Amino acid sequence: MTKRILEAFSWVNKAQYLLFTSIYEFESKVFDVLKEKFSFPAYAMGQIVPNFDFGENTNHSDNNYLHWLDCQPRSSVLYISMGSFLSFSSAQMDEIAAGLCDSGVKFFWVARDKTSRLKEVCGHRGLVVPWCDQLMVLSHSSIGGFWSHCGWNSTREGMLCGLPFLTFPIFFDQILNSKLIVEDWKIGWRVKQDVGMNNLVSRVEISRLVQKFMYFENDEAKEIRIRASEVQRICQHAIANGGSFETNINAFIQDLSHSMIIE
Numbered sequence: 419m420t421k422r423i424l425e426a427f428s429w430v431n432k433a434q435y436l437l438f439t440s441i442y443e444f445e446s447k448v449f450d451v452l453k454e455k456f457s458f459p460a461y462a463m464g465q466i467v468p469n470f471d472f473g474e475n476t477n478h479s480d481n482n483y484l485h486w487l488d489c490q491p492r493s494s495v496l497y498i499s500m501g502s503f504l505s506f507s508s509a510q511m512d513e514i515a516a517g518l519c520d521s522g523v524k525f526f527w528v529a530r531d532k533t534s535r536l537k538e539v540c541g542h543r544g545l546v547v548p549w550c551d552q553l554m555v556l557s558h559s560s561i562g563g564f565w566s567h568c569g570w571n572s573t574r575e576g577m578l579c580g581l582p583f584l585t586f587p588i589f590f591d592q593i594l595n596s597k598l599i600v601e602d603w604k605i606g607w608r609v610k611q612d613v614g615m616n617n618l619v620s621r622v623e624i625s626r627l628v629q630k631f632m633y634f635e636n637d638e639a640k641e642i643r644i645r646a647s648e649v650q651r652i653c654q655h656a657i658a659n660g661g662s663f664e665t666n667i668n669a670f671i672q673d674l675s676h677s678m679i680i681e
Contacts, residue, residue, distance in 0.1 A: 420590075423590070430456075431456075433456075433458060434458050434677070435458055435459055435460075435461065435670065435673070435674070436452065436456070436458065436459070436460040436461065437460075437461050437463050437670070438460065438461065438462050438463060439463055439464070439465055439570070439574070440462045440463075440464070441462055441464050441465075441652070441653060441656045441657075441662065441663070442462035442656070442662045442666070443652050443656055443662065444598075444603065444649075444652070445462070449462055459669075459670075459673060461666040461667075461669065461670050462662065462663075462666055463663065463666055463667065463670075464656055464657050464661075464662065464663030464666070465574050465575075465578070465657065465663075481550075481551070483526070483545060483547050483550055483555070484554070484555070484558070486526075486545050487526065487555065487558045487560045487561070488560070490524055490560035491560065492559050492560060492562075493559070493560065493561070493562030493634070494523075494524050494560055494562055494632075495524045495525060495526050495544075495560045495561050495562060496518075496523055496524070496525040496526070496561075496562065496563045496564075496565060496584075496628060496631070496632055497525070497526045497528075497555060497556060497561050497563070497564050497565065497581075498514075498518075498525055498526065498527040498528065498565040499527075499528040499552065499564075499565070499566060499567070499572065500528075500566075500567040500586065500588075501567040501569045501572070501588075502530065505530070505532075505567075505588070506586070506588070507618075509618060510618055510619065511532065511536070512539070513618060513619060513620055513621045513624060514619075514621075514624055515536055515539040515540055516539070516621035516624075517619075517620070517621035517622070517623070517624025517625040517628065518540065518543070518544065518624065518625075518628060519539070519540055519541070519543050520621060520622075520624075520625040521624070521625040521626075521628040521629045521632075522543075522629070523628050523629065523632045524543065524544055525540075525543070525544035525545075526544060526545050526547075526550075526555065526561070527540070527544060527545070527546045527547070528547055528548070528549065528550055528552070529546050529547070529548065530548055530549075531548070533546050533547065533548045552572070552575060553575050553578075553579075556575055556576060556579040556581060557579045561579075561581065562581075562632055562634075563581060563582050563583070563584060563631055563632060564576040564579075564581045564582070564583050564584070565583075565584040565586060565609070566583055566584070566585060566586065567586055567587060567588055567592055568583075568585050568586070568587045568591075568592040568593075568595040568596045568599065569591075569592060569595070570591060570595060573595050573598075573599065574653075577603075577605070577646075577649050577650065577653055578650065578653045578654070578657075579650065580646050580647050580649065580650030581646055582605055582606055582607075582631070582639075582642040582643050582645075582646045583599050583600075583605060583606030583607070584606060584607055584608075584609050584627065584628070584631055585599055585600060585606050585607070585608050585609060586608075586609045586610070596608065603645070603649060604641075604642065604645050605642055605645050605646040605649055606642060607627070607631065607642070609624070609627065
């Protein structure tokens with residue numbers, strides 16, 4: 419995997435354009451440096467999202483998990499997803515499940531192939547599913563926080579939905595994304611301070627952290643939620659008509675058309 423990533427980067431100098439699924443407002447310094455370093459343009463292309471009202475979509479068809487969310491109080495559920503590939507160890511999963519149950523917080527956990535096992539451990543305190551429409555769930559009014567592996571797509575979707583994060587990165591860009599979430603954008607907390615598969619976070623630590631994170635009267639929890647709402651407004655403005663996403667798309671199309679005419 420590392421070899422493939424490095425190989426991909428080695429081709430950058432041969433590019434005519436650089437397109438990033440990011441929003442300029444959040445990484446303006448990076449884009450400004452890229453523009454200085456390379457002779458070709460770099461564009462922040464934002465993200466393309468379905469056309470629906472966040473938090474207000476009621477077209478639930480036959481999705482039982484959405485009906486379950488409908489029955490939960492506003493901002494009361496912690497959404498947990500660790501991506502489709504690497505995940506934590508079985509020992510860590512047991513600690514997380516136990517800590518969540520001890521916390522008393524309602525949760526919605528996407529667990530892929532571990533669904534049956536976790537249902538036995540978690541009982542009726544939360545909902546465990548193998549898959550869901552993540553953006554639709556994140557935008558549901560009952561979701562109050564996002565426990566994430568910090569994959570880039572998940573990070574962007576959480577930001578767009580105005581959610582604070584509990585970060586649990588495992589490898590590669592997830593670690594950097596966690597750093598951006600916690601230290602730069604200040605919209606989340608780390609579940610564990612030491613990155614590494616062998617560093618176990620105990621059920622007691624998890625229970626305390628989740629309670630603090632989902633307890634809205636806590637000043638620190640209030641602060642990251644206020645900041646998450648500000649980030650959401652920036653995202654929505656960027657992808658709205660006339661925002662930076664549209665501006666960059668149009669600039670890229672214009673540059674591309676111009677280069678084709680010259681050729």
